[in-house]
Amino acid sequence: xxxxxxxxxxxxxxxxxxxxxxxxxxxxxxxxxxxxxxxxxxxxxxxxxxxxxxxxxxxxxxxxxxxxxxxxxxxxxxxxxxxxxxxxxxxxxxxxxxxxxxxxxxxxxxxxxxx
Amino acid sequence: xxxxxxxxxxxxxxxxxxxxxxxxxxxxxxxxxxxxxxxxxxxxxxxxxxxxxxxxxxxxxxxxxxxxxxxxxxxxxxxxxxxxxxxxxxxxxxxxxxxxxxxxxxxxxxxxxxx
Numbered sequence: 001x002x003x004x005x006x007x008x009x010x011x012x013x014x015x016x017x018x019x020x021x022x023x024x025x026x027x028x029x030x031x032x033x034x035x036x037x038x039x040x041x042x043x044x045x046x047x048x049x050x051x052x053x054x055x056x057x058x059x060x061x062x063x064x065x066x067x068x069x070x071x072x073x074x075x076x077x078x079x080x081x082x083x084x085x086x087x088x089x090x091x092x093x094x095x096x097x098x099x100x101x102x103x104x105x106x107x108x109x110x111x112x113x114x115x
Numbered sequence: 116x117x118x119x120x121x122x123x124x125x126x127x128x129x130x131x132x133x134x135x136x137x138x139x140x141x142x143x144x145x146x147x148x149x150x151x152x153x154x155x156x157x158x159x160x161x162x163x164x165x166x167x168x169x170x171x172x173x174x175x176x177x178x179x180x181x182x183x184x185x186x187x188x189x190x191x192x193x194x195x196x197x198x199x200x201x202x203x204x205x206x207x208x209x210x211x212x213x214x215x216x217x218x219x220x221x222x223x224x225x226x227x228x229x230x
Binding site for chain 2: 004040041042043044045048056090092103104105106107108109
């Protein structure tokens, strides 16, 4: 059973298009995250949701809009794609908020290539 | 200067060698320290985590934290070809009641264990 799943796994698109990435977790966690990993493997948090509430919103262009329909799902919509958006996007989840530390479980990633 | 610095490698060692991976950081508020392993084209998976200073051992892996020097290490004994992966250090400053679990990652060290 896949704990954190993402679709699609690969996404190749043209500049200016709008695309969405979906994430689902079956771990019963209440916090979900989006990370971006660039070509140098640097992994940086973009957003975090706890029980459908946005709790972390890093300095990310407005073209990126997360949406959490329920606590098991977190989607990422990207408008007007740019070349610099090419990266691997990881979804992650963890249990709890307001605790000292919670292990984050990562999905397999979505490799986005903007041409 | 990045908050967390990590030598990107690549680091190539023969099978059976002891591997030492390191990160330095600048934020003295960090209290939780993690090592994630990421195989090629996969999501990161948590390998070890430690709280504050000290050592933690798990099988062939030992994590060390020296908060006075702002330096953390991961040692792998009797390294195996299956250990070949990118190793990412991560750390966090617990912020009770706020946006917790914002992990700050190093850029990762690519390790290759040669049979």
